[in-house]
Amino acid sequence: MKLGLVVDLDTCVGCHGCATACKQWNTSGTIGPLSDENPYGKDPNGAWLNRIRTYEVDDTPNSKTVNMPMSCMHCDNAACVTVCPTGASYKREEDGIVLVDQDKCMGCNLCSWACPYGAREIDPSQGTMKKCTLCVDRIYDEKLPEDERKPACVMTCPTKSRVFGDFDDPNSEVSKLVRDRAGKQLMPELGYNPVNTYLPPRNKPVVEMYEPRSVAASVKDWVNKVISR
Amino acid sequence: MHPAFSVLIFTVMSGAGYGLMTLMIIGHLAGLPQLQDSTVLLSGGVLAIALITGGLLSSTLHLTNPKNAWRAFSRFKTSWLSREAVFAVLFYPFALTYLAAIFFGGSEVTALGLLAGILTAVLAMLTLFCTSMIYASLKTIRQWNSSLTPVNYIALGLMSGSLLLAALQSLIGGELSSSLYTLALALLVLGAVCKLVYLFWIGKPAGSTINTATGFTQANVRLLDQGHTSNSFLNNEFGYTVAANKLVRMRLLMLVLAFVVPFLLLLTSSSVLLIIAALLTLAGLLVERWLFFAEARHVVRLFHGDQTV
Numbered sequence: 001m002k003l004g005l006v007v008d009l010d011t012c013v014g015c016h017g018c019a020t021a022c023k024q025w026n027t028s029g030t031i032g033p034l035s036d037e038n039p040y041g042k043d044p045n046g047a048w049l050n051r052i053r054t055y056e057v058d059d060t061p062n063s064k065t066v067n068m069p070m071s072c073m074h075c076d077n078a079a080c081v082t083v084c085p086t087g088a089s090y091k092r093e094e095d096g097i098v099l100v101d102q103d104k105c106m107g108c109n110l111c112s113w114a115c116p117y118g119a120r121e122i123d124p125s126q127g128t129m130k131k132c133t134l135c136v137d138r139i140y141d142e143k144l145p146e147d148e149r150k151p152a153c154v155m156t157c158p159t160k161s162r163v164f165g166d167f168d169d170p171n172s173e174v175s176k177l178v179r180d181r182a183g184k185q186l187m188p189e190l191g192y193n194p195v196n197t198y199l200p201p202r203n204k205p206v207v208e209m210y211e212p213r214s215v216a217a218s219v220k221d222w223v224n225k226v227i228s229r
Numbered sequence: 230m231h232p233a234f235s236v237l238i239f240t241v242m243s244g245a246g247y248g249l250m251t252l253m254i255i256g257h258l259a260g261l262p263q264l265q266d267s268t269v270l271l272s273g274g275v276l277a278i279a280l281i282t283g284g285l286l287s288s289t290l291h292l293t294n295p296k297n298a299w300r301a302f303s304r305f306k307t308s309w310l311s312r313e314a315v316f317a318v319l320f321y322p323f324a325l326t327y328l329a330a331i332f333f334g335g336s337e338v339t340a341l342g343l344l345a346g347i348l349t350a351v352l353a354m355l356t357l358f359c360t361s362m363i364y365a366s367l368k369t370i371r372q373w374n375s376s377l378t379p380v381n382y383i384a385l386g387l388m389s390g391s392l393l394l395a396a397l398q399s400l401i402g403g404e405l406s407s408s409l410y411t412l413a414l415a416l417l418v419l420g421a422v423c424k425l426v427y428l429f430w431i432g433k434p435a436g437s438t439i440n441t442a443t444g445f446t447q448a449n450v451r452l453l454d455q456g457h458t459s460n461s462f463l464n465n466e467f468g469y470t471v472a473a474n475k476l477v478r479m480r481l482l483m484l485v486l487a488f489v490v491p492f493l494l495l496l497t498s499s500s501v502l503l504i505i506a507a508l509l510t511l512a513g514l515l516v517e518r519w520l521f522f523a524e525a526r527h528v529v530r531l532f533h534g535d536q537t538v
């Protein structure tokens with residue numbers, strides 16, 4: 001199994017709902033708390049496992065605003081795990097989820113240096129590294145109804161831009177989406193082979209423009225129409 | 230990259246200590262006449278171990294959860310940081326055996342001293358190499374991910390070590406050994422050449438761009454919004470930016486402090502000036518290490534709006 005997310009850049013509206021839901025769930029989840037430093041002060045700072053950035057792609061008048069939510073990509077070739085000196089970072093054999101054992105981490109930051117996606121952040125109060133768990137404490141929880149065994153970010157997304165599934169199964173929804181919509185990996189040149197995949201915005205059908213015409217042309221069109229009847 | 234002062238101190242001090250220990254052992258075992266004095270050898274060994282220990286202790290200061298630091302020995306097979314930790318600790322018993330052999334048996338090379346000495350020198354260089362590979366193995370930082378990184382760390386470690394060795398020998402032995410003096414001059418030139426090659430190499434544009442980072446490779450991409458209104462861990466750690474003119478001034482300061490002035494002071498072949506030269510080199514290498522971090526640009530910056538790294 002290779003669990004991960006597909007993010008649809010066509011429909012994401014950049015509401016930050018996934019980031020908020022993630023923070024809410026994970027501050028009391030297996031790796032919790034997910035603390036903040038000075039949360040109500042002048043210069044608040046804190047650990048988030050999911051961040052949304054907004055880009056302008058191409059130039060006016062063809063420019064488009066793209067919202068790009070980013071969390072851990074659960075890379076196939078996870079350098080963050082290789083560099084970890086304590087064995088706190090590990091990638092699960094059974095489903096490919098990359099996790100940090102909070103009891104082993106010494107807070108050297110090396111894994112965050114090795115991650116190209118900015119997926120790892122130090123918890124300011126605990127001093128250990130925090131990262132997306134793909135809500136490992138939700139997706140296997142048999143006490144939850146079956147359709148709720150999904151990461152919190154996927155559950156909350158109001159536009160259904162986030163899809164969770166198994167990339168090893170060619171018939172899963174995520175695999176189909178990646179095939180049909182030509183899903184892309186971010187920064188593939190580094191060779192980390194990230195599992196999370198991004199669906200590029202669709203090419204919208206061209207909207208017909210109203211073009212004012214001369215009176216003569218309009219009359220000619222009307223005459224042609226009448227004659228043809 | 231944010232330059233953590235504890236890491237700057239650690240890499241400069243331990244680099245000098247390992248360089249000093251290695252060169253001293255090689256000189257001693259090779260029969261260099263000025264290094265057959267047990268006072269010189271013992272004080273050199275103590276100085277090297279003090280520098281290394283001070284550096285290693287300083288390196289633990291940047292950990293945010295140091296109570297788990299002992300676990301850093303556990304991933305020797307995969308992690309360069311773990312290898313560094315293992316070799317750094319393995320170094321001590323051999324270095325202490327070597328120094329004990331000199332302390333009790335004098336500067337005559339015994340079988341035990343020979344074996345312990347060779348192993349000490351090898352472990353010192355291995356540790357220094359592992360330290361540099363922590364940085365060189367990161368594909369996310371183009372300015373570090375190069376074989377020039379270990380070359381620089383080892384060359385500069387040996388260079389500062391040779392200056393300390395020459396200074397110590399002239400201080401205790403009374404007069405300067407010409408071979409140590411020539412060695413220090415040669416290593417100063419070698420270190421400067423390695424550093425200049427590195428500076429030219431990182432000036433060449435290459436690597437990931439905002440286009441490969443976002444996947445939009447056929448159009449211009451600009452950041453509109455970082456998504457957070459206040460600071461974040463990522464900004465603090467990777468967003469460290471220094472004005473370009475300050476970087477140029479720091480580069481000049483580094484070249485002057487670490488290489489040019491010590492070289493000129495060495496040419497006077499005076500013992501007192503030699504000590505000043507060694508201290509200046511250490512100060513210059515602190516600037517060099519600061520630049521090593523300040524000029525390194527992590528690819529996460531692309532997501533935060535940088536067009537290239």
